[in-house]
Every structure is written in structure tokens, then in C-alpha cells.
Amino acid sequence: MSTSTAPLPAPARSGPAPAPRRTAALAGALYLLTFAASIPALVVLDPVLSDPRYVLGAGADARVALGCLLLVVNAFACAGTAVVLHPVLEARGSTLALGFVASRLLEAAIVVAGALCLLAVVQLRREVGGAGAADPEGLATAAAALVAGYDVSFQLVPVMAVANALLLGTLVHRSQLVPRAIPLLGLVGAAPLLAASTATVLGVNDQFSPLSLVALPGIFLWELSLGLHLLVRGFRLSPATAADPA
Template structure:
């Protein structure tokens, strides 16, 4: 297996890891997001969720780093832009994980201490920290992810490095996720609304299909890629 092929397989695996860890962390966080008073009883689950988010952040950066050698000759500006945006997304995800860790540290029973000195204060602190977790989720996997998705899918589409249907899913899904998360920020959209699935499915389909293609086939090289096409084609 050539180095380029190994890099493509590695990137594809990392994309799949980002999905497993992001969904897993969200499921583990969900009870506490709805009721911060459950923090003490849910502490092991929160720790596991936090660890999943750290793995998620590392995998997010890893996808771009693994792909960069394969894309830099085909679109250097977009390739390095993707690395930068994925790194920014990972940093925001890490901020959310750090906020959740701070929630765990404010547990009044931690190490037999009294925490910050009173349950009412702890409740306020926990609520504030959980808002940071929610904000990180909207800004990172929401807004920033929509930008980096458009960046890489533009490159893949123009250079025909993968079948066109794959980046088209991202070109559709990126803006949809952006609009949905702006709606959440403006309290126009409701995260629990079943209608949200129409906004998030395309970008999930893009990443899953791209990951599978990377593992199965890899990126087309300059000799096999078709002629560059504009986005309006």
C-alpha cells in the first residue's frame, strides 16, 4: 500500500471516529444538559463523555492533517484552509470538554471537599458552564464545521477527486447546518424539533460517504482525476 493510500485510509477511519465520538458524547451529556442537578450522580458518564470529546477533537484535526499531503498540490490554499478551520473546530470542541471537566470539579463531594462552599452557588456555576458546553457545540460542530465542509468539498468537486455526488452532499449540507445553528443562536430553531433532521442529514451523509470512499478507493491522483469543473456545472 502506497503512502498516499495509507493516508487516505487513515483519514477515512478518523472521519468515522469523529462520528462515533461526537454522537456518543452527546448521548452521555444529554441527561445533564437537561438537568444540571444530575451532575454528581452522572459523574462517571460525564467523564467518559469528556474523554470522547477529547478524542473527537484529536480526530477532527487528524482528518485534515492526513488529507493535506494528498490535497496540497491540487488546491494548496483550500487544503491549508481546511487544516486551519478543522484545527479551530477542534479547539472549540476542546473548550466544551474543558467546561464539562470544570463541572465535574465543582462537585461538592469531590475529594471530600465542600466545593465552592454552597449548593446554590454550585448550581449557578454548573448552569453557566453547561451553557459553555452548549455554545461550543453550536460554534464548533455547527458553524465552523459548515465552513470547513464547504472548503474541502469545493476542492473535491472542482478537481473531481472523488465522485461528484459526494462533495455535492457537503456543498448542500454545510450551508444547511450553518442556517440551522444560526437559528439556534437566535432562538428561532429548536434543537429538539424533529425537523432538524432535514438540516443535518446531508452533512452526515457527506462525511460518512467520503470516509467510506477514502477507505475503499482513496483520492484520485492527477493522472486519473477528471478536468476541473466549476461549481455551477
């Protein structure tokens, strides 16, 4: 009497699953979208940011609303980068990956809060503003407070960019998902930008001072080069990325 044995199941693979190409491309596109939305927004929002009596004048409400929409797009793209990358990053460092998601979501919330402040100025001008306002000085003061709220949010964004660079840069540098020169840009650029941003928040530095401008390129090039690399080349899958560094 012969007996047959069922084939044994294949052993489970250890380590994280390979990172799909389309995940990298989507993350890269979202990174580039943050640049495409945030940089034009600064130009489009100039009327409400540069005119302290905007709420009392003829206004450029459609232009300001467009700028706020660009900020919201930037916020969604910002959060999207973390959400899209999380399944790939979690297998290579769950704590850093979760921290990156939390940091990126907080950055997105700060950006949206700034946009809401400027939309509130537009709403004030439409409802009780303009040349015939009953209390022009009080209205101008309220609008200035809302613009100040936007300015505070704008000062905090670089601080969040530093946190993102330290979390994500450490993780991708350790796991070698991208060439190490790319995260090094963020890791090296984090310290000067953190110093300049902290000084700005404390009121001892202007956000557009030479110190701030010198501190910005490291983080700027880190996010730009990461987005381009993920979009064009994808993740670097090598034996070094096939095992959990932990």
C-alpha cells in the same frame, strides 16, 4: 579522442505526486472515528446535561468523564483528518487546503472547550458539591453556566462543519479526488445547515427542532460517505487528478 557525455537527468514531473493509498485509508478511518466518538458522547453525557442540579447530587462522574474523553478523541480525529489530507490537497489548491486545516483545527478547539466546561462541573461536584454544599444555589448557578458554555460550543460545531464542507467539498469536487456525488452532498447540504445553525445561535431556533433535523442529513452523509470511500476505495487517481486545477 572520444568523449563521453553523462546522461541527462530525467525531467521533473509536473503536477502533484500521486496520493498514496494509506493516506486515504488513514483519513477515512479518522473521519469514521469522529462519528464513533461524538455520537456515543451525547448519550454518555446525558446525566450532566439533563439534570440542572447534577452538581448537588450523587453524580455520575466516571460516566461524564468518559463522555468528555470521547469528545477529546473526536477533536483529535477531527484535526487529524485535516493534517493527514493536507499534503494531498495542498498540491491541488493550496489556499483551500490551508483554509480547511485552519477550519478543522478551530472546530477541534471548540469541541475541547466544551469538554473542559463539563469536566469543570465534575470537579466542582467533587470539591464543594454534593448534598452538603455550603451554598447550593450559588453552586448550581455556577454549574449551569458551565453547561451553558458547553451548549454554546455544541451550537458552533455545525457552523464549522459547514465551513469544512465548503472548503474541502469545493477542493475535492474540482480535483475529482473522489466521485463528485460525494462532495455535492456537502455543498448542497451546507446552505440549509448554515441557516438552521445561525438561527440557533441567534436564539430563534432550537438545535433539535424539525428545521435542524431536516438540515443535518446533507452534511452528515457527506462526511460519512467521504470517510467510507477513502477507507475502502481511496483517492480516485485519474488524468483529471494528475494536474493542478489552478
